[in-house]
């Protein structure tokens with residue numbers, strides 16, 4: 001068996017073709033269906049990017065308004081799901097809540113077990129809206145507040161801030177930041193959670209099941225869970241005066257990793273991190289509290305100058321400065337990963353539809369290293 005190559009962690013394994021996004025890890029470049037992430041983050045509405053991924057071109061004004069309205073009109077979460085959320089433990093992990101809630105949504109979706117392109121598109125519309133409604137509902141429900149229903153005249157970023165705070169119209173600075181965050185997080189090649197959705201749908205399973213796989217996979221701290229972990233780390237540092245000592249005690253000592261730094265593909269600065277750093281700085285200045293941005297930026301600067309990080313080409317990833325953006329918006333720290341999930345919904349659903357349109361069952365292999373030909377000893381005769 002010495003001629004077998006094991007691709008542990010599936011590094012550099014190309015599973016298919018995709019027209020959805022280009023992730024160039026050496027140049028630190030990210031393109032969604034032809035468009036640079038920097039341009040989209042600066043100018044595009046999240047729904048514009050959703051249209052781009054689902055249709056492979058940008059919409060005109062009429063097409064964009066039609067999609068915005070369609071998603072908003074389908075963003076409500078059925079009452080039995082809301083009632084079930086109210087019965088769940090208030091201290092449950094919000095990603096586990098989202099996983100359960102999306103699984104429940106399938107029971108109330110008329111297309112749940114129909115996997116035609118038309119049904120998949122209808123489900124994708126509903127899931128993109130409902131994910132935002134769920135992410136705004138849970139922080140309210142666990143505090144004993146009533147969830148707020150989505151409004152048909154709002155886009156998703158507006159609806160998120162409106163449903164979270166129950167204030168209309170929603171504050172524009174927060175809406176702009178959430179929209180830019182959602183655009184930056186929409187899609188990212190064959191990352192672990194997207195791969196999980198494609199594996200699930202490759203068996204002929206349905207979109208809700210695939211999204212549950214995606215949420216379950218995103219939850220881990222090596223993937224989407226890193227934004228929450230990064231913020232916990234900044235909170236632990238607590239004051240810019242502590243940053244250098246914390247770095248020496250925890251990182252130089254080799255005891256811990258800096259959460260939000262490092263990436264399997266990017267061996268240059270993650271372009272999303274560059275945009276989010278500027279956003280985080282502007283929001284922090286605007287809020288009058290620059291402390292958390294200062295800690296994050298100083299820690300990144302210490303790492304950038306450190307031989308260990310230089311040798312291993314470790315740079316901030318998307319989760320690093322997004323933690324500061326979301327914290328400045330006054331979001332609960334453990335809600336950061338559900339925000340990632342609601343933003344990635346467009347990418348996941350686009351990949352699911354792409355996989356379904358040209359499917360081949362995903363079935364890799366593993367090199368067996370256990371025993372063979374063991375004699376079966378009857379239970380009564382085993383010592």
Ligand code: ACO
Nearest residue numbers: 221222223224226257258259260261262263264312317319
């Ligand atoms: N801090 C300190 N050292 C690190 C870090 C870090 N954040 N990340 C990697 N390293 C080191 C490893 O210890 C290892 O060193 P070694 O070669 O001396 O053993 C080397 O860099 C390579 O690390 P691997 O874990 O082998 O790299 P891999 O590609 O498997 O991991 C990962 C990538 C999981 C993202 C890693 O960098 C990490 O754990 N980062 C922190 C968590 C994080 O931010 N995850 C979010 C990623 S982006 C996303 O999914 C949205």
